[in-house]
Amino acid sequence: MAFDIAVLTTGDELLNGDLADTNTGSIAAALSRHGYRLRCSLSVPDQEKEIIAALCYLRQHVQAVIVTGGLGSTSDDLTARAAARATGQALAINEQALAMVQRWFTARNRQMEPSNQRQALLPIEALPLPNPLGTAPGFRLRETNCELFFLPGVPSEMQAMFEQSVLPMLQQLHPPGAPLKQRSFKLFGLAEPKIDRMIPYSRLPQGINVAFALDYPLVQVKLRAGGEDADTRLDQAEALLIEVLGDYLMAKNGETAEGNVGKLLVAAGLTLSLAESCTGGLIASLLTSQPGASAFLERGAVTYADSAKLDWLQVPLPILQQHGAVSDPCARAMAIGLRRAADTDLALAVTGIAGPDGGTEEKPVGTVFISLASSNGVHVKGYRFNGNREKIQRMSAYMALEWLRRFAVRQLED
């Protein structure tokens, strides 16, 4: 028999754009970690009739509803009243809940505000749930065919009470299924439809769910499976995916693309220096967002003005005069000069036009040159990237990271 769970979040701020709802996401993650399935989530404003309507709808469709928000001490906290109406119960001061509120204040040598009395005014059949982090007790209502759990909207309080009270109660109500196991893959250089066509669906073990998510310019592919031998089947599916897509794989599961590039450079014993023009420090910033970047990154330069290219990177003036800063020869000269200055195994240079201005007929916005200097010589390539400034900068940065990844991988293979 199915055991479906729904989340109902309440609060005007969730529907007028003031606040993004994070509670649904954290409950969803906690549920799937423990083998439960969130069937749907709903958000309604702080209005009694909206909350009532939502509760009535949800309890006809799922076996458990987790409600967050509206348990505070102010006038727009209406959830308890709505819960009473929706279940045909009267409201009364719940002595147990009142004791919880009082304990919170006495524990902090503070006087309980009269308004906090409201927080103990619950439907008569409510079972109060303790709140270790705040004044608002939660509560549970047991309806035929549906269990209702009410928690505060403050994320930290909600999460603590979910783990401490709701989860154990869910586990008593219905033994969780084997939690869905998961594998995820961050791919670069292929669009979603292309990836989808390359996935050998027919050869995947049965019961493997494939999902896509975009973290531009990376495409994330997720494999999910439940049941006894989920891990075995996922191992097979992962092997198949790597067989066909491994060449585009920048990170797996918990890893990040930038973190892996760093690890690969360290493993290959390669030091790196960077010269960034149109990416303006984004590549350095990505690599140094990961701990331990100092193990391979020697230095980086954001060379916006020509003087910086002439001075720090020793780009010959004639190259800038004849070809301009956004050109194959300039990218090449930047990498060569940088490698000499920094004395690193690798020197990577990026120069381009991120826009929105600065484009020309011959060199439109999105024109980007990447150059990599190593003991093998210098490699340069020109690109035309699409999109706005942010997309062009991100695509340029990840393309540069991909160059580094491939170089380090080749190095390790030799």
Added chain:
Amino acid sequence: MAFDIAVLTTGDELLNGDLADTNTGSIAAALSRHGYRLRCSLSVPDQEKEIIAALCYLRQHVQAVIVTGGLGSTSDDLTARAAARATGQALAINEQALAMVQRWFTARNRQMEPSNQRQALLPIEALPLPNPLGTAPGFRLRETNCELFFLPGVPSEMQAMFEQSVLPMLQQLHPPGAPLKQRSFKLFGLAEPKIDRMIPYSRLPQGINVAFALDYPLVQVKLRAGGEDADTRLDQAEALLIEVLGDYLMAKNGETAEGNVGKLLVAAGLTLSLAESCTGGLIASLLTSQPGASAFLERGAVTYADSAKLDWLQVPLPILQQHGAVSDPCARAMAIGLRRAADTDLALAVTGIAGPDGGTEEKPVGTVFISLASSNGVHVKGYRFNGNREKIQRMSAYMALEWLRRFAVRQLED
């Protein structure tokens, strides 16, 4: 007559904790900006029957539903089929939609993938909506008593299509109410409770709603008001807020902190160079994420290794030997050497320990020195920031931007 709107987001990733839904929030914000009211939002997995059930429920309760997600070209994109079932229509290739998809590829000299044909397979009565940023056309279905709008789940595409297609159509369907007017303020250097205590609530004009949001390390304060004289009251409220908090104000309304720092430097006629150690290029990356950074940013250095500090920044070796790279004297020497090398009005240097490793008894993780060299001399200050690597890097970067903002403001006042 009421005109209520609902948002329906689809996608397994929204219900298993993989991805936080940002579309509901951005649609909610756009709707209230334009005087519409979001009555509720609902999320369901990528399952045809769930999407159908949600559509059937919502169209009985609201006059317009905005659906996001599931319009891609992959096997888990089921929204069009669900929409057809829910409205009792057949699916057919929509020639107009197919032309849109084809145009997208031809505009980029690329071959259309066969799988993209799926994206033109729409309910027969669907009116396709152009997608300026991607391959997936949206569509509109006109039901009695309810209008259904279907948009892709990719936030940038969804937002563009909402503004370009959905909003004008909503305005034709139902004249918006007087939209809530809004003012927003990005503050740096004060925690939310402190700001809350400093806001002169008693002196605010009536009917002004105050909301807070955190974009670490910036705190955003939003003022909202409706009705005839909303602008007048908001002007008064804004004046009051700036009177008490103006000193901490980095950006207002549509502005960004990094964009404003750039504008201020240009207005003050100041050129800038950067030397970043623990921030690893984040400051340069923030400033260059804004168009026109080349007007003031001459160059930046990410000086991880000492050799880079010695070479590009001319930091005297004894300083590194006696005080170490994370020290007041080193930060000072970095700024002085950088200003000489780059020949800019301002040279800003940051050196510190972002962690998680590298901390010591004397210099724990979070120890950061910022130095600014100008024609007035050199200013240095040491900080102890809290939090993980990301928080320490972001706090350091915004503190540095705040130094630049204050310097430029003083310059303009003189």
